[in-house]
Amino acid sequence: MKLQRVSALVKVNVKVIIREPAALFMVILFPIVLTLFLGIGFGAVGGGQQSTFQVGIVDEDTSTAYGGWLKGFTGNLTSMQIIKLQTYLANETAQADLIQGKVQAIILIPEGFGRSCELFHRFPMNQSSWVNTTVQLYLDSGSMIVAQALPPIVQQALVASVYGTPSTDTFRPIQVGTPSMVQVARFTMFDYMAPGISAFAAIFLIMNVAQSFTEGRERGLLRRINTTPTTPAEFMTSHAISNMLLALTQVALTFTTAYLVGYRPLGDFSSFAMAFAITSIFALCCVGFGLITATISKSSGAATGIAFLFILPQMMLGTYVSAGLSGSMKDAGRFVPSYYVTDALTSLLLRGAPVTSPTILTDLTIVSSTSLIVLLLGVLLFKKYGKS
């Protein structure tokens, strides 16, 4: 592989994007505009405006001996200043209010909650003495922010009440039936969206790649390059590199714009390095889907439409857009690579998960392997069926 040829083609690919208004908008300006729009619309411009959640609480724990634990839990919830608690005597009444939108969530304290806390407190090292209970959460599934924000907030308050500080213990007697390990900051709706915007923007590289290859084919540029000593490997490598560079640029622009409109992510340098790495690897997947699109498409016009066959599922199921979807649709998101990019970025920058945490490493492995497979498939299909 000759570096001069790869470098020349990378420069050309980037110049073509920068100089063609439609491509420039989709790849560079669109993420900025989107971030600005979401940041201003849902974020904390000026630094600090945040959502307040109206949450109902139903206490079904009839034992009065351990009531202090519930008081501690509700105290922790209200001390966050973003939760206003409303006490209900019966679950049915609370559910009726949830359906009518009077509260955005219900926390159901189960029978034995106080006892469970007490026993754990007395015998923290003796699991056989514990009594397991589950605090139920009912969320307004029509609200994206509630679905995303409340479970970690409740989990944080519960952990602080029962364990004092976040514990690394695997076994706990009291669980909230939702994901854990979060560090709750002052959240706005935009805080939940911002990490996923990079993945959202990168998805549109599919259309860009598909158009680039179909136009190159239509204009005879691919054939012409094929009459030079440039090998297919050099040509494909140049496209992979240029799209990775574009993805990195998108991440940088997204975070910079988000920062300017008040987004303050968690995480350190390594978190950002991992966010850049995982998004640029995802760009390879987009190149693969773009090549598959170019293989199927007879013209660049058709490529624009067909690209959405790959863009829409990734966008709807794998980015922040999916937060408002039903449970089964959310599960379907696990079949699209963008889900794991969004998940990793959210864990890194919203929850402050370390880069070596199992969640991040799992996401990285899935994104890397999927991207490699899709890229290879795209190259093979385009080579066999897409060149003419």
Place this chain on the structure above:
Amino acid sequence: MKNGIVIENLTKKYGDVTAVDGLSLQVEEGQLFGLLGPNGSGKTTILKVLCGLLEPTAGSAYVGGYDVQKSNGKVKELIGVCPQETAVYASLTGRENVELFGSLHGMPQQELKKSTDDLLERLGLQNDAKRRVGTYSEGMKRRISLAMAIVHSPEIAFLDEPSVGMDPQTRRVVWEFIRQLKRQGKTVILTTHYMEEAEELCDTVGIIDHGKLIALGAPGQLKEKFAAKDLEDVFIQLTGRRIREGA
């Protein structure tokens, strides 16, 4: 033949359609050879096989002594190709287009700049070199396309209808450019359906019709042999129709 071309019993079929039918010919090193024929006669298919873009159905082709099928990489190092379509990057400048193809042929930076400057001047494009090709006229795009094919000074040049769609003045500039290639000792294969272009430039002309070589020789020899006033007349005598009426 070090930098010549040999084609032996070449056949290329697209399904039931035979584009090239058992064609054999030789082009000597340093020769300017014209493939003359109506649209659809198989000229471009022959060039595509010689460039390694198409696999022949039967027969073989050698470029610069290399078998096109077996040593495609070597062949690509020797050749420069100006395709029939204006295959240029519209959003790059004229200079950037030319320099890209020099880089793809592995030219050192200084040599590439010198060659690009020289070509742009010879083709009358030096004042437009920094403009994007998308803003060029069709004739200017054709000239840039020619520069892209020749920037690395290939030993063998394939020029597929290089002056099509050009005004007479620009065509003269391109003809002079092609003559210079010949003076530099390059082997040039030129396809055209312009009789006057073939007569003006080519040492030897092969007339192709329905994928077959129906006449071969120097333009003067062919005219003399068929007692024709020009190559158009030769074609009419051979096929019973005018060359621009098509196949």
